[in-house]
Amino acid sequence: MIVVDAQADPEGAVRAACQVLRSGEPVAIPTETVYGLAGDIHNERSIQRIFGIKARPNDNPLICHVASIEMAQNYVIFDDMALTLARSFWPGPLTLVLKRKLAGRAIEMAAASLPTLAVRVPQGFSRDLIESFGSGLAAPSANLSGRLSPTSANHVTTNLGNRMAMVLDGGPCTIGLESTVVEVSDGKCRLLRPGGLDVTAIQSVIGTSLVNVAAGQGFKSPGMMASHYAPSAKVRLDARQVFPGEALILFGPHSVAGAANAVAAFNLSEKGNLKEAASRLFDTMVQADASGAGTIAVTTVPCVGLGLAINDRLRRSAAPRPL
Numbered sequence: 257m258i259v260v261d262a263q264a265d266p267e268g269a270v271r272a273a274c275q276v277l278r279s280g281e282p283v284a285i286p287t288e289t290v291y292g293l294a295g296d297i298h299n300e301r302s303i304q305r306i307f308g309i310k311a312r313p314n315d316n317p318l319i320c321h322v323a324s325i326e327m328a329q330n331y332v333i334f335d336d337m338a339l340t341l342a343r344s345f346w347p348g349p350l351t352l353v354l355k356r357k358l359a360g361r362a363i364e365m366a367a368a369s370l371p372t373l374a375v376r377v378p379q380g381f382s383r384d385l386i387e388s389f390g391s392g393l394a395a396p397s398a399n400l401s402g403r404l405s406p407t408s409a410n411h412v413t414t415n416l417g418n419r420m421a422m423v424l425d426g427g428p429c430t431i432g433l434e435s436t437v438v439e440v441s442d443g444k445c446r447l448l449r450p451g452g453l454d455v456t457a458i459q460s461v462i463g464t465s466l467v468n469v470a471a472g473q474g475f476k477s478p479g480m481m482a483s484h485y486a487p488s489a490k491v492r493l494d495a496r497q498v499f500p501g502e503a504l505i506l507f508g509p510h511s512v513a514g515a516a517n518a519v520a521a522f523n524l525s526e527k528g529n530l531k532e533a534a535s536r537l538f539d540t541m542v543q544a545d546a547s548g549a550g551t552i553a554v555t556t557v558p559c560v561g562l563g564l565a566i567n568d569r570l571r572r573s574a575a576p577r578p579l
């Protein structure tokens with residue numbers, strides 16, 4: 257596996273990545289949210305490799321990353337509300353699930369045969385890469401299915417390094433949480449996954465509130481399974497004290513009883529800033545897990561703004577795990 261420095265030589269990195277992508281092999285790429293495992297969405301082998309490398313169930317659909325609204329229109333149909341959202345928030349941490357246009361076998365596999373396809377225009381380097389590549393890249397987060405999402409090239413190489421050909425190192429992800437996923441149809445906007453774009457920003461643009469499917473029951477999408485983002489250690493939420501043998505993750509200026517005896521202690525944001533906490537969340541979980549503690553105790557993070565997505569990830573990482 258080769259690690260290419262995409263900060264030192266972005267154009268060279270784009271060239272090298274395009275060559276690997278054309279051969280039908282996925283490449284791990286930095287985006288503003290998390291690192292993605294990107295493959296040519298028109299190539300069946302690429303899509304098979306993505307599912308294989310991640311050990312991802314074939315019925316969990318992938319997001320098609322594009323460079324523009326125009327490129328997205330090759331794959332999906334936009335209604336007025338979807339266009340408004342795309343114009344307001346792309347490039348950025350918003351994924352739109354829209355009616356899929358008829359296309360080949362590879363896209364069918366990426367979409368898990370659903371009548372919809374998720375599309376997103378990412379910011380910065382990854383968008384430049386897609387523009388050079390010239391068509392859509394399917395990219396789930398570059399982690400083993402069900403585990404923590406990677407926010408640095410190092411996370412990717414540690415977990416998937418022996419399974420893939422190339423990782424582009426673009427430094428730490430600025431947002432640090434996956435995109436907010438909404439489905440737009442019949443003039444309604446449904447929240448499928450809270451994420452890096454605050455839902456209140458979406459509501460202010462569409463002028464109505466979102467239907468919160470993410471909080472409901474019965475929607476079959478593995479990204480919304482109760483257990484996800486799982487470190488090896490157990491996770492205990494809303495901790496007010498630390499027990500012997502536990503690692504501690506704080507939020508804000510106040511500590512808790514027993515903190516001095518924690519195996520390792522971290523703070524998502526001493527100032528209590530949710531944006532900072534979001535950007536540090538996964539890396540802090542990785543470090544807390546590496547401490548070897550059997551349990552990671554996490555203090556309360558307020559459930560407002562980006563706190564919604566942070567709490568969603570924390571709850572899933574603490575959920576009972578399948579055997």
Ligand code: TXA
Nearest residue numbers: 289291292317318353372373374396397434435477479
């Ligand atoms: O920020 C992100 O979204 C990152 C970066 C790499 O762009 N990608 C990412 O992909 O988080 P992934 O595959 O880890 O999560 C995508 C989520 C999953 O929960 C998947 O089930 C859902 O989006 N999804 C994808 N296509 C869908 C569709 N057609 N209908 C409903 N849900 C869909």
Ligand code: MG
Nearest residue numbers: 396397405479
């Ligand atoms: Mg994921």
